[in-house]
Amino acid sequence: MPLATPDFEFLQHLVAKRSGNVIAPRQQQMIEQRLQKVLVSTGLDNVDTLMTELKGTRGHTLQDRVAEAITVNETSFYRDAHLFQAMRTYFIPEAMQRNAATRTIRIWCAAGSSGQEPYSMAMVLRDHFPQLDRWNVDILVTDLSEEMLERSRNGIYSQLEVNRGLPARDLVRFFDRRGSRWQVKSELRSMLRHQRLNLIDPFPPIHAVDIVLIRNVLIYFDQPTRQSILNRIGKVLTPDGHLFIGSAETMIGMNLPYERKVIDGTVCYQT
Ligand SMILES: C[S@@+](CC[C@H](N)C(=O)[O-])C[C@H]1O[C@@H](n2cnc3c(N)ncnc32)[C@H](O)[C@@H]1O
Structure with a gap:
């Protein structure tokens, strides 16, 4: 299910604060895919639960994890x-x-x-x-x-x-x-x-x-x-x-x- 706009905006803000990376609206699908990976690695049931945890006061480690998961890691040997x-x-x-x-x-x-x-x-x-x-x-x-x-x-x-x-x-x-x-x-x-x-x-x-x-x-x-x-x-x-x-x-x-x-x-x- 696509992310609700307030959740997407929350994630944009979170990523900007934690990693400085700027997330454009066109990257929403990529964000949704990365969140699925976070769900698997954390064992959380679904995106709603993840969002609730992220917004909670104890969510700092999870916030870092999400910010890291959302970075682009594309690389290759002898690039350029x-x-x-x-x-x-x-x-x-x-x-x-x-x-x-x-x-x-x-x-x-x-x-x-x-x-x-x-x-x-x-x-x-x-x-x-x-x-x-x-x-x-x-x-x-x-x-x-x-x-x-x-x-x-x-x-x-x-x-x-x-x-x-x-x-x-x-x-x-x-x-x-x-x-x-x-x-x-x-x-x-x-x-x-x-x-x-x-x-x-x-x-x-x-x-x-x-x-x-x-x-x-x-x-x-x-x-x-x-x-x-x-x-x-x-x-x-x-x-x-x-x-x-x-x-x-x-x-x-x-x-x-x-x-x-x-x-x-x-x-x-x-x-
Ligand atoms: C696209 S890769 C580039 C890799 C390599 N330098 C290259 O040119 O092939 C970008 C890397 O920057 C890292 N990155 C993004 N934001 C960062 C930040 N705030 N501090 C440190 N590394 C960051 C990502 O985790 C990712 O591994």
Whole structure:
């Protein structure tokens, strides 16, 4: 049964407050599908019961769960392949040159979803920069969704997921077969560090990072929220570090301390 308008509006408000994501009226059907998933995972009988619980005073954990369930988690390996090529040809060598004294590279995937993006970074590093074995490489993966973080930690993907963007040679080299699915080898899994982080909240202390990927998440926020997030990220980026946003995202119209550059065909931002 379709959601009643007041319930849909309540959910729009709840999601905006908890995750900052803006839900458009045309997304009502998607919301209804996601609520069905919440019903299954909570064991609640129906949407009416769920709505009553959500509106109750003790519904905070449930509210977070619903807000997380309503986020869009779409991702794939080597999404926007040119970015990962440019990592190989320019951005990683440049960071290595800059950090030769400390032998440390810090990367932050700020909306890592189920892990395809950070594992793509890890594969580039392992494949093309064997000398980094003797470096301290820190890939921090954060996301709002505990469920996505858990998927990323486990690194287990369906055939369909590995078919999306992962070259056969990487599958052979970096994955083990697990029945009908594939698991990222532990040598790669151990390169990632996972942490739940809601981008709309004040950030916890984060060590200055050389490379930040915050891709395909800004589109879900309103302009002031985007601006606030990007401003705060600017403060954790090292002075010569690089920030990457999604190919459909832009900083146009925002008052931000970044300079836009195109390097090896890839758009990046520096403070
Ligand atoms: C579409 S995915 C993008 C994944 C990956 N960066 C990519 O480009 O393929 C968006 C991710 O942002 C996360 N997200 C949405 N709102 C968030 C918030 N307020 N704080 C942190 N992560 C959020 C979602 O849980 C989801 O995993």
